Amino acid sequence: MHLLYLDDSGAVDDPAQPFFVLAGASVFERRTHWIETRLNSIAARFDPARPHELELHGSPMRSGREGWKQFPLCDRLKAICDALTQGVVEQRQGVTLFGVAIKRGADLNGQDPVEYAFEQISNRFDRFLMRKYQENGDPQRGVIIFDKSTTERRIQTLARDFKHEGHTWGKTRNYAEVPLFLDSKSSRLIQLADLVAFALYRFQAHNDNSFYQIISRQFDSHSGVEHGLHVRY
DSSP: OEEEEEEEESOTTOTTOOEEEEEEEEEEGGGHHHHHHHHHHHHTTTOSSOGGGOOOOHHHHHHTTTTGGGSOHHHHHHHHHHHHHHHTGGGGGGEEEEEEEEETTOOOTTOOHHHHHHHHHHHHHHHHHHHHHHHHOOOOOEEEEEEOOTTHHHHHHHHHHHHHTOBTTBOOOOBSSSOEEEOGGGOHHHHHHHHHHHHHHHHHHHOOOTTHHHHTTOBOEETTEEOSEEEEO
């Protein structure tokens, strides 16, 4: 099974934030343990005795919030870069990224930004799974996994609608279940999704390429066309 871990960056209802991002990483189920092990080793640099108690979240790590201020900035930034490198890039074909970035004020034809972003990713991940079956005979289905949020019921309703009633491009056909929701404290893969979303947000909102450049080639693509990343200005 292919598991797509998603998180957001930038609040839709905060006018000070110029972008809303929904992004994350698709991971084949057999690779999750190895990625978690890599991320645990990065967390252990800061708390060797209790690495599992330390969450890897991009914004707090960069700004020094949530207990991160006690560590040197250079070490915090390196940890973000290492997590993206080891959790995404070094996994080769085992991890594929998906992301949607929406500029504040973009014309979405009256659609809510969260709904728009989820529809885009839901369709793109569905087509990714379909392509794997058509080209490689891979019958694996997918599940989308979110960080727990107030949009849980809303997202699950949308997912059911996309499957049974359809969305802009048709019906989704390759999902094993409606989206699931996990507490990021218990999932390093949700934390990895947070870092991916944070990297994309920093690039789009602040022209900060320091994290995005690490993962920019990892978004789903086929025959020279990038399908995994959608930006709406």
